[in-house]
Amino acid sequence: MPSMNEVLIIGGGIAGPVTAMALARAGIDSTVYEAYDRTADGVGAYLTFAVNGLDALAVLGLDELAARHAFATPSAVFRNGAGRWLGELPLGPARADGRVGMTIRRADLYRELRDEAIRRGVRVEYGKRLVHVERTETGVLAHFEDGSRAHGDALVGADGLRSRVRTVIDPLAPAGRYTGLLNTAGYADGVQVDAKAGVANMYFGKRCFFCYFRNPNGQLWWFANPPRPAEPAPGELAALSPEAFRAELLDLFSVDDTPATEIIEATEEIVSPWGTYDYPLTPVWRRDRMVIIGDAAHATSPAAGQGASMACEDAVELARCLRDAPDPEDAFAAFERLRRDRVERIVAMGKRNGDQKAVGPVARVVRDLVLPVVFRRMARAGAGSTAWVYDYAIDWDAPIHERVSKRPIQ
Numbered sequence: 001m002p003s004m005n006e007v008l009i010i011g012g013g014i015a016g017p018v019t020a021m022a023l024a025r026a027g028i029d030s031t032v033y034e035a036y037d038r039t040a041d042g043v044g045a046y047l048t049f050a051v052n053g054l055d056a057l058a059v060l061g062l063d064e065l066a067a068r069h070a071f072a073t074p075s076a077v078f079r080n081g082a083g084r085w086l087g088e089l090p091l092g093p094a095r096a097d098g099r100v101g102m103t104i105r106r107a108d109l110y111r112e113l114r115d116e117a118i119r120r121g122v123r124v125e126y127g128k129r130l131v132h133v134e135r136t137e138t139g140v141l142a143h144f145e146d147g148s149r150a151h152g153d154a155l156v157g158a159d160g161l162r163s164r165v166r167t168v169i170d171p172l173a174p175a176g177r178y179t180g181l182l183n184t185a186g187y188a189d190g191v192q193v194d195a196k197a198g199v200a201n202m203y204f205g206k207r208c209f210f211c212y213f214r215n216p217n218g219q220l221w222w223f224a225n226p227p228r229p230a231e232p233a234p235g236e237l238a239a240l241s242p243e244a245f246r247a248e249l250l251d252l253f254s255v256d257d258t259p260a261t262e263i264i265e266a267t268e269e270i271v272s273p274w275g276t277y278d279y280p281l282t283p284v285w286r287r288d289r290m291v292i293i294g295d296a297a298h299a300t301s302p303a304a305g306q307g308a309s310m311a312c313e314d315a316v317e318l319a320r321c322l323r324d325a326p327d328p329e330d331a332f333a334a335f336e337r338l339r340r341d342r343v344e345r346i347v348a349m350g351k352r353n354g355d356q357k358a359v360g361p362v363a364r365v366v367r368d369l370v371l372p373v374v375f376r377r378m379a380r381a382g383a384g385s386t387a388w389v390y391d392y393a394i395d396w397d398a399p400i401h402e403r404v405s406k407r408p409i410q
């Protein structure tokens with residue numbers, strides 16, 4: 001039987017609401033505290049959600065809901081800046097029912113998950129920015145910026161890349177690693193391209209990486225990764241005017257023979273650029289009755305295409321641990337043992353993928369020679385070479401301690 005009544009979940013992005021729903025399935029109550037007002041979601045960028053993330057959501061019957069505003073994204077085609085074909089790979093193996101990865105606006109996914117959590121009886125409180133946590137005799141007391149407080153048996157930090165809970169747990173937690181790339185995205189109408197719906201068309205441009213997908217509704221969804229070796233200063237990117245940034249992108253792609261410039265010109269509003277970061281090692285995930293999950297514990301470069309999926313896996317696994325362990329500390333230790341190796345390996349993979357995107361002229365020639373060989377080898381190996389990423393089955397009914405008890409305790 002669960003040994004706690006109320007878990008405080010900080011962050012109402014992806015990991016937060018999914019954790020709350022998984023805990024509900026385990027018979028544990030929780031409340032989600034989200035810093036922003038619920039109207040703050042906006043349109044923004046989109047993300048690609050992999051089959052392993054969908055499998056984790058399926059444990060909670062959420063896979064169909066997540067797919068509601070998404071389109072299927074079965075594979076990626078890679079070309080260089082001259083438009084030369086480098087290879088094609090599936091973005092994870094199709095499941096027996098034909099399900100493949102999908103692409104969805106982040107705001108749509110967030111809204112669906114939060115609304116479903118509320119439908120399932122989870123309390124979600126908006127405008128609650130966590131500033132501090134205190135240990136009490138019976139649990140934890142969370143302090144919010146608006147002066148309010150909440151008491152619970154345990155606290156889960158699902159508060160993303162710039163997690164406050166991470167530094168509450170470990171004031172010496174290392175800062176994120178800047179990847180040297182910016183990210184930006186947009187939605188273009190009225191451009192005719194000869195591309196299969198859903199396929200990621202990836203271009204290693206001479207100066208900048210570009211990718212677009214054709215949504216089955218005809219719209220083109222794209223992103224680009226302008227290299228910016230020096231980490232942007234606070235406020236620097238926000239101060240860029242949309243016109244100046246559009247001109248910068250068009251200039252970057254002017255040397256390529258790809259559809260990038262046409263697609264960017266047809267985009268009404270380009271999402272403001274942001275710097276990309278990862279966390280190759282967050283040494284401390286848990287202390288007393290607090291733990292971090294999702295991006296707060298192991299943010300990966302977007303080049304892994306796994307951040308959202310790992311957040312969902314974490315959420316379901318954490319709920320299993322809290323369901324089965326005698327107390328929160330044991331549960332969090334079991335959770336870390338189950339998850340740390342896998343997520344750190346994926347963060348490393350994301351770094352390797354991202355490093356291919358911004359290389360000098362000599363390395364570019366080598367990359368264009370090497371990548372076709374790599375892609376051919378991966379295609380020949382079939383699903384085997386990437387199985388460790390995509391085939392992560394969560395057996396909800398399996399008691400947690402049976403699986404982890406033989407591993408060393410940290």
Ligand SMILES: Cc1cc2nc3c(=O)[nH]c(=O)nc-3n(C[C@H](O)[C@H](O)[C@H](O)COP(=O)(O)OP(=O)(O)OC[C@H]3O[C@@H](n4cnc5c(N)ncnc54)[C@H](O)[C@@H]3O)c2cc1C
Pocket residue numbers: 010011012013014015016033034035036045046047048049050106128129130131158159160161162163164183293294295296300302305306307308309311
């Ligand atoms: C533009 C963009 C594109 C991406 N593309 C992909 C992709 O293609 N594929 C993929 O898998 N991943 C992608 N990612 C990463 C993915 O979005 C994250 O890995 C995922 O959202 C992590 O979920 P999370 O719940 O851990 O964190 P988040 O989704 O970031 O949620 C954290 C939540 O915590 C809230 N919060 C923060 N601080 C506090 C506080 N002090 N108190 C209360 N609440 C707080 C935030 O407002 C937010 O709602 C992308 C990310 C970005 C930004």
